[in-house]
Amino acid sequence: MRKNFSQKMLMALAIMITIGIFTSACKPKEKPTAKAPSLKVMQIKGTRVPVYLQMVGQAVGIPTVEIRARVAGYLQTWSFTEGSVIQKGQPLFTIEKDSYINTLKFNEADVENKTAAWEKAKLDVARLKPLLSTNAISQNDYDKAVTTEQQDRALVASAKADLDEARLNLSYCSMSSPITGYIGACNVRPGNLVGKGESTLLATVSAIDPIYVNFQMNENDYLKIMRWWTEHKEQFKERKNGFKVFLSLSDKMEYNQPGEIDFFDREINPQTGTIALRAVFPNPDGLIKPGTFSQIFLVLMEQENGIVIPQGATTQIQGKFFVFKVDQEDKVIRIPVILGRSVGNLIIVNGGLAIGDRILLEGFQKFQEGMKITPINVPDTLTVNQRPN
Numbered sequence: 001m002r003k004n005f006s007q008k009m010l011m012a013l014a015i016m017i018t019i020g021i022f023t024s025a026c027k028p029k030e031k032p033t034a035k036a037p038s039l040k041v042m043q044i045k046g047t048r049v050p051v052y053l054q055m056v057g058q059a060v061g062i063p064t065v066e067i068r069a070r071v072a073g074y075l076q077t078w079s080f081t082e083g084s085v086i087q088k089g090q091p092l093f094t095i096e097k098d099s100y101i102n103t104l105k106f107n108e109a110d111v112e113n114k115t116a117a118w119e120k121a122k123l124d125v126a127r128l129k130p131l132l133s134t135n136a137i138s139q140n141d142y143d144k145a146v147t148t149e150q151q152d153r154a155l156v157a158s159a160k161a162d163l164d165e166a167r168l169n170l171s172y173c174s175m176s177s178p179i180t181g182y183i184g185a186c187n188v189r190p191g192n193l194v195g196k197g198e199s200t201l202l203a204t205v206s207a208i209d210p211i212y213v214n215f216q217m218n219e220n221d222y223l224k225i226m227r228w229w230t231e232h233k234e235q236f237k238e239r240k241n242g243f244k245v246f247l248s249l250s251d252k253m254e255y256n257q258p259g260e261i262d263f264f265d266r267e268i269n270p271q272t273g274t275i276a277l278r279a280v281f282p283n284p285d286g287l288i289k290p291g292t293f294s295q296i297f298l299v300l301m302e303q304e305n306g307i308v309i310p311q312g313a314t315t316q317i318q319g320k321f322f323v324f325k326v327d328q329e330d331k332v333i334r335i336p337v338i339l340g341r342s343v344g345n346l347i348i349v350n351g352g353l354a355i356g357d358r359i360l361l362e363g364f365q366k367f368q369e370g371m372k373i374t375p376i377n378v379p380d381t382l383t384v385n386q387r388p389n
Contacts, residue, residue: 040361041326041375042309049306049348049384052299053225057215057247057279061206061290065179067092069195069202070172071100075188078202082185085286086177086205093175093202095194100170107163114155121149181207182289206290211283213247213259215296216274228300244299245279249292257282261298307349308382311342313361323353324360324369331372332360343384 069075073095080092124145131137177183184204194200217225247255259281268275279296281288288294314321314337325333337352353359361378 036330036372036374037363038374038376039363040378041358041373042313042361042378042380043358044307044309044353044355045380046305046355047308047383049303049308050299051303052246052297053217053221055215055217055296055298057213057294057296059211059213059288059290059292059294061181061208062212063179064204064206064290065177065181066201067175067177067203067205068199069093069095069175069188070199071095071169072193072195072197073097073099073173075190075192075194075202077190078186080183080186080203082183084183085181085208086183088177088180090177091174092177092183095173095175097170097173100166100173104163104166104170107159107166111156111159111163114152114159118149118152118156121145121152125149175202177205179205179207180209181205182286208286208289209283210280211288211290212262213279213281213288213294213296215277215279216269216272217277217298219268219273219275222268222275225298225300245281246297246299247279247281247288248295248297249288250294255281255288255294305355306384307353307355308343308346308384309349309353309359310361310382311345311347313359314339314347315364323349324364325353326358326360326373326375329372330375331370334369346382346384348384 076094076096078093080086080090086092125142128137128142128145132139132142182205184206186203188194188200188202194202243261245259245261247257247259249255259279261277262280263276263278265276309323314323316322321337321339322334323337325335327333335352338350340348340350342348358375360373363373
């Protein structure tokens, strides 16, 4: 009987072990916890950002002078390189002078002749005056002598005026540049008759240093800038030239010389709704030629703590822009932002982010919104050139 009890105990133990093994084999295995991906994150610190208006401008040489033939004659020589920079006083053209030299000589002789006649008339008046007091001559004879002297004096003045005009006409036969600047093409070649019935245009010279740039500002921007100026004029007391003006040429390269506004028109053009402005820039190398188109940047101020992020940190969905913000628990949240202008591979953010926010810089395809990440901190060293480009 004792033997049977032992056998039963062994059988029960075996059954319990078997059940335990079976139960253990059927129990589902727990999945290992997924590791949070490591991604680059930048905390925004802010930087100085220039606030400006951007407009299209066109360069103009002031003054621009037309070299014209002021006397008639055959063009004899021209002595400059077309399209080059010429200096003030540099000879440009000569017109055949022979006839003007002859006219000058004739007028010189005419002045001498009339001067001699005038001198004789003065002597006659001086000689006859004492005789009049003794009644040796009549009053009529004396009056004739005085009248002749006055006429001869007038003839001398007229002859001298003709002489001055002859000298002036002779001087017009040699033309030099009244300014330093670029000269264009020669419009008339030597051997051609010029100045006959019209002041023939021979060439045009435009000043180049400084160079002026004309541009238009729309009425809304004008009102904006005037209101802004009124609010911030205290900041400009120490600034010598008011607004800063920068220039970007048609090749998108920044011009290395800043300028200043030197002209504001008196009225808004009712047809275009714009007001004309002009900026002046140093142009010592003559890089900017009259007629050059450019972008004008009128800097209003430099905003402190502006937010600038890489363009690659933004994404666009249905026409709206978003960035991925990382919260205090290292979870990713997609938030909308208002973007400003781009600066190289950077972009200015005008709304949606604040100083101290952390944003994701990469891996937009590796996570879902609300997922937790392991941040790899990247320092914010982004800066914006204070001269717009």
